[in-house]
Amino acid sequence: MTKNAIVSQEKVEHTSFSSERNLSSLFMDLKSLLKGIVLIANVLPVITGFWLAIYFTNSSFSDQRSLFLLTMIGSTFVMAGALVLNNWYEVDLDREMERTKKRPTVTGNFSLKTVLTMGIVFSIIGFVVLYFTTMEAVIYAFIGWFTYVVMYTMWMKRKYTLNTVMGSISGAVTPLIGWAALAPSYHYVPIVLALLLFIWQMPHTFAIAMRRHDEYKAAGVAMLPVVRGFDFTKRQIIIYVTCLLPLPFFLTSLGTIFVVIATILNVVWILLSIGGFFTNSDTKWARALFLYSVNYLAILFILMIIVTLPIFA
Template sequence: MTKEMDITFNEKSPALENERSSTLIADLKSLFKAPVLLANALPVFVGFWLALHFTGGSLFANSKLFWLTIIGSTILMGGALVLNNWYDVDIDTVMKRTQQRPTVTGHFSLRTVLGIGITMSAVGLIMLLFTTFEAAVYGFIGWFTYVVMYTMWTKRKYTLNTVIGSVSGAVTPMIGWAAIAPAYHIVPIMLFMILFIWQMPHTFAIAMRKYNEYKAANVAMLPVVRGFKMTKRQMFVYIACLLPLPFYLGSLGMVFIILATILNIGFLAVSIRGFFTKDDDKWAYVMFMYSVNYIAILFLLMVAVTLPI
């Protein structure tokens, strides 16, 4: 077999095709930040579900509206995440955890990524406009806060970047609720507050674990600018602010209030432990894992206690 024939054979081999396919899937997951995208879809669903519960609607009767809301918001958020990758390519080149993103490896051109981000953002927003105008407004607020206020303005300059960025994640249940009813109800407002406050210790835990990478990339995360002691104090304060919030959701029942309070006390206990630990990296990992499970359990609990018996 000649060298030319060998190359042709290899290019058409199933193993090579599978490798290319796997690389493409991995690139797409990285480009869209799949775990973040899926995590943001849950609050949208919960907001939609609870709005149906409190207005006496049914998921079956609103199935078309449901899919418009879920798919539209997911596409819009995906567009925001893609634009974040496009804008942050210089930072991602420095940070180890982001060096395999297709914008860094060159698998996708920056022009292509920009086009994908803009197209997805437009399509997602248009889909939300077919639900309610209010839902689309909340979707736009989330997009604008994340892409412009966080990514392009505050992320590299101010430690308040976490506060600004938290707004984009916190509006997600309001999108879901507003697709059914006006979101000036106490429940979606409390969902916003829970997500907004929760994102602080969650993000700070990540920033502590990736301290060296953020420092090398000159990203103004709180642990980098103000140190771990200040970060731990702020994490404690934010988690303490979560304690009274379940009591504003009394309409979800006493079972929810008790279980949510137990979760909050556990969160606070893990936070307090950080003042006495000698291994900050290990403790930050525990905080991160608790925060991820905390928010997933809390929001799934909201669905569980409102299931029709």
């Protein structure tokens, strides 16, 4: 092989490596911008809400596949748009917090104008697609979008500890979107799911705020542990987790297995919450509580689908 051929091959390999690295970097930036895990956590209740609507209305999933696809695409774009707009608005806070310093809005990999445009376009696409399901689903999606983007992000987060309550409202509508795409949501099941999600988000968010206490304090964000301290926050966590205890008994139509497993999960969470008053490390305890809350939600909503599958129902 000639020297020129070797040089050419090295250039090709270098170009290929650079392209792969750029694609990988772009993927990671998009994942950070869309808050991948948060987006997935919000999509799951939409799926569950839709599936349970099929189950309780004795419909067939095969007959509703197109509607399911529209619901998932629409709701995902709406939520993605809201998350992107949150990143756009909070770039000054993200610069102050260690866990958010690598977001593309902070690093400059994406311009703020680009991010703003993405957030608006994603939101519009989502609402347009959802319009082809039901107007009720669109209304719930708008409630979630508005409370998260305007009420939580732009108004309450920096000023009031009640920002967590407002953020919880936006997350609570997700199963209502899924259910309402197929049937009216005045059924007790989607209402209980919405209540469950609202309550769940409070201790979940408090755990995050305790883990990131110093960062939130430095950024001037009015999270409960920053304003009222850890002991007060721990008491609030116990109160909210305890409020989850009776909810499975409103879902006895999902079967005994579901009620038993959900109750066990609630009891364990209560015990873990009480353990916060006997821990030597608030940070480690808050991390354990956060991880438990994430797994709790995933297990519970996946379980709702499993126990209503034809082979189990």
